[in-house]
Amino acid sequence: MRRVALPLIAVVLVAGVLAVQVAAGGGHYVPLRPANPCTPRPVPPIPVQLEPLAEQIVLLGLDEAACRLGVSRERLVLALAETRTLNPQTTAALKAGLGDAVDRLDREGRLPKVSQLLPQALDQANLPGIVKTIIEAIPGSVVDSLLPTAPLLRRTVDELDINRLLHELNDPRQLDSALQSAILQAALRQILDRLRP
Amino acid sequence: MSADRSHQPAKPPAARTAAVAVLSVAVAVVLGDSGVVTLALPEILRDFGAQVWGVAWVLIAFNLVLALAAVPAARACVRGNPATATAGGLVGFAAATTVCSVAPSLGVLIAARAAQAVGGALVIVGSLELLVAATGAERAGARRWATAGVVGAALGPVVGGLLTSAFSWRAIFVVQIPTVLLALPAAIALRGQVARRASQLDTSPDRPHVLANLALALLSAALTAALFLLVLLLVDGWSNSPAVAAVAVTAVPVAALAAGPVFRGLRAGTRSEAVAGSVLIAGGLIGLALLPGAELVWTLAPQALIGLGLGLSVDSLTAAALRDRIPRALHGGWTIAARHAGVVVGLAILTPIFTADLHHAQTPAEEAIASLVLDAPLPASTKLDLAEQLGRRLSAERGRVPDLRPAFKTLRLPATQAPAAAALERGLEDQLKRAATRAFRTAFLVAAGLALLALGPALALRDRRRS
Numbered sequence: 001m002r003r004v005a006l007p008l009i010a011v012v013l014v015a016g017v018l019a020v021q022v023a024a025g026g027g028h029y030v031p032l033r034p035a036n037p038c039t040p041r042p043v044p045p046i047p048v049q050l051e052p053l054a055e056q057i058v059l060l061g062l063d064e065a066a067c068r069l070g071v072s073r074e075r076l077v078l079a080l081a082e083t084r085t086l087n088p089q090t091t092a093a094l095k096a097g098l099g100d101a102v103d104r105l106d107r108e109g110r111l112p113k114v115s116q117l118l119p120q121a122l123d124q125a126n127l128p129g130i131v132k133t134i135i136e137a138i139p140g141s142v143v144d145s146l147l148p149t150a151p152l153l154r155r156t157v158d159e160l161d162i163n164r165l166l167h168e169l170n171d172p173r174q175l176d177s178a179l180q181s182a183i184l185q186a187a188l189r190q191i192l193d194r195l196r197p
Numbered sequence: 198m199s200a201d202r203s204h205q206p207a208k209p210p211a212a213r214t215a216a217v218a219v220l221s222v223a224v225a226v227v228l229g230d231s232g233v234v235t236l237a238l239p240e241i242l243r244d245f246g247a248q249v250w251g252v253a254w255v256l257i258a259f260n261l262v263l264a265l266a267a268v269p270a271a272r273a274c275v276r277g278n279p280a281t282a283t284a285g286g287l288v289g290f291a292a293a294t295t296v297c298s299v300a301p302s303l304g305v306l307i308a309a310r311a312a313q314a315v316g317g318a319l320v321i322v323g324s325l326e327l328l329v330a331a332t333g334a335e336r337a338g339a340r341r342w343a344t345a346g347v348v349g350a351a352l353g354p355v356v357g358g359l360l361t362s363a364f365s366w367r368a369i370f371v372v373q374i375p376t377v378l379l380a381l382p383a384a385i386a387l388r389g390q391v392a393r394r395a396s397q398l399d400t401s402p403d404r405p406h407v408l409a410n411l412a413l414a415l416l417s418a419a420l421t422a423a424l425f426l427l428v429l430l431l432v433d434g435w436s437n438s439p440a441v442a443a444v445a446v447t448a449v450p451v452a453a454l455a456a457g458p459v460f461r462g463l464r465a466g467t468r469s470e471a472v473a474g475s476v477l478i479a480g481g482l483i484g485l486a487l488l489p490g491a492e493l494v495w496t497l498a499p500q501a502l503i504g505l506g507l508g509l510s511v512d513s514l515t516a517a518a519l520r521d522r523i524p525r526a527l528h529g530g531w532t533i534a535a536r537h538a539g540v541v542v543g544l545a546i547l548t549p550i551f552t553a554d555l556h557h558a559q560t561p562a563e564e565a566i567a568s569l570v571l572d573a574p575l576p577a578s579t580k581l582d583l584a585e586q587l588g589r590r591l592s593a594e595r596g597r598v599p600d601l602r603p604a605f606k607t608l609r610l611p612a613t614q615a616p617a618a619a620a621l622e623r624g625l626e627d628q629l630k631r632a633a634t635r636a637f638r639t640a641f642l643v644a645a646g647l648a649l650l651a652l653g654p655a656l657a658l659r660d661r662r663r664s
């Protein structure tokens with residue numbers, strides 16, 4: 001009996017310790033696994049401001065692009081950080097992903113009106129004062145009629161030079177400039193389209 | 198062979214007690230040297246600007262040479278006077294340790310560590326005979342010798358870590374010099390009592406106890422993970438200071454010392470103790486592989502299991518390897534050779550596993566970091582700035598667990614964003630700890646496998662209850 005008592009005590013002690021550890025999550029203490037990019041994430045409330053809106057479109061767009069490319073959103077982001085010149089397939093996936101993100105927010109009624117964003121956009125825009133004054137004088141209803149948000153954002157995505165944006169990621173001024181340029185171009189084209197008979 | 202070869206020491210009890218104490222300390226110091234530099238390796242690496250593989254040889258050289266020198270040193274003890282061999286070993290060990298303490302380069306340090314092991318081999322095997330002579334009883338002396346070795350091996354990383362934190366890695370060696378030399382008068386004083394005996398010279402030596410030595414080698418290989426990899430996890434993986442890590446890993450020696458009083462009352466026998474010890478060591482290592490968090494408290498119970506197993510098995514296996522075998526020093530040499538060959542094999546098997554796993558842990562860690570940064574409730578511009586800083590930290594420390602705190606220190610944030618940034622910093626540190634802990638898992642499981650392999654020879658042991 002004594003011969004088996006000690007090994008039995010050892011087995012009981014080991015089982016007790018391992019049971020406590022497994023019950024406390026032992027074996028599952030691993031790094032966060034990236035979510036499946038093809039499973040839509042819940043979208044948090046978006047403040048009516050340019051930066052949070054742009055960020056949400058980018059985050060959703062990255063998911064959509066990663067899903068198209070068959071990688072995780074995180075792997076795609078890390079790859080973008082390492083490779084600043086993209087192949088056409090990745091560029092196309094990113095543009096399509098951003099477009100899908102705009103469509104989703106539009107479907108869910110999460111896009112603010114352009115008139116709501118305009119004051120902040122003008123504040124940040126590098127435009128002559130007189131131009132800003134003229135634009136501010138335009139009634140909001142007219143702005144929203146000429147520039148519906150979703151089509152404007154889709155055009156902006158089309159105008160984006162993804163490779164240039166990636167190069168400017170570490171320079172906020174250049175990044176803002178590239179984005180403003182794309183938005184302005186998109187807005188002009190959209191207005192012209194609306195004004196054309 | 199005869200079972201009882203008692204000596205009748207002429208020394209008064211106080212002198213005998215003192216001799217036993219200083220010789221035990223010398224054995225513990227020499228065997229503690231096996232892992233004493235574990236926590237000092239990062240500092241040695243910085244001091245010499247060396248490569249990781251080069252610094253690892255500070256650890257490997259000692260164990261490898263000790264494994265190779267133990268049996269020849271034992272033969273020298275058998276042919277000559279063990280007291281003379283021990284005294285010579287003490288002087289040689291102290292001289293080599295002095296060189297270690299002032300080593301101007303990594304090459305000199307490694308060479309001095311090898312010389313330390315040669316002197317140490319003489320000290321260990323010679324001390325076995327001296328402890329038997331000083332205690333006046335073979336089994337009591339052998340048990341004292343085995344226990345000193347277990348305590349030394351278990352305390353080595355702890356003491357090394359504390360000395361490195363308090364002073365520098367050189368202090369590890371400075372402290373050892375007077376400590377081992379304390380045993381020199383005892384060795385000289387016992388010279389007359391351990392003179393060559395005709396019985397040891399005229400009879401052919403007994404064959405080594407293969408099963409006990411094999412089990413010792415396998416358990417020592419497994420214990421490499423507990424004594425070396427755990428401190429690496431605590432310091433490099435979880436960013437604890439060497440002093441904190443040293444205090445945390447005292448659970449192993451404390452439990453090893455408690456094993457005797459706790460379990461010996463059962464008088465279960467050598468085989469049962471060896472089997473139970475192997476199970477406890479394997480279980481403790483599995484526990485380290487299944488840690489539920491990066492808090493030090495989670496390592497305590499697995500360490501306690503390992504310590505109890507170490508105290509039970511190494512002690513009883515050493516006793517089994519020595520029992521009724523002559524020459525005693527030679528068989529003591531075989532146990533030391535087996536244990537340190539096991540340490541070298543353990544390092545050779547486990548180091549590539551955890552190094553590769555640490556490398557492979559980078560991708561999931563980077564993805565987890567990217568995920569947290571992307572979803573952090575911070576403005577996009579702040580995230581971009583932070584991502585750039587984090588990328589630099591990750592690139593700069595490839596192959597090691599990076600310190601991300603500097604990336605946050607460079608951020609200029611308004612007060613409203615500070616809580617979110619602090620939460621993100623904590624989250625990222627948690628992800629790194631998770632990745633590091635995961636990276637050590639396979640090595641701990643393989644080590645547990647080695648401990649379970651020791652069950653084979655342990656079960657095949659002839660069971661004899663301890664007297």
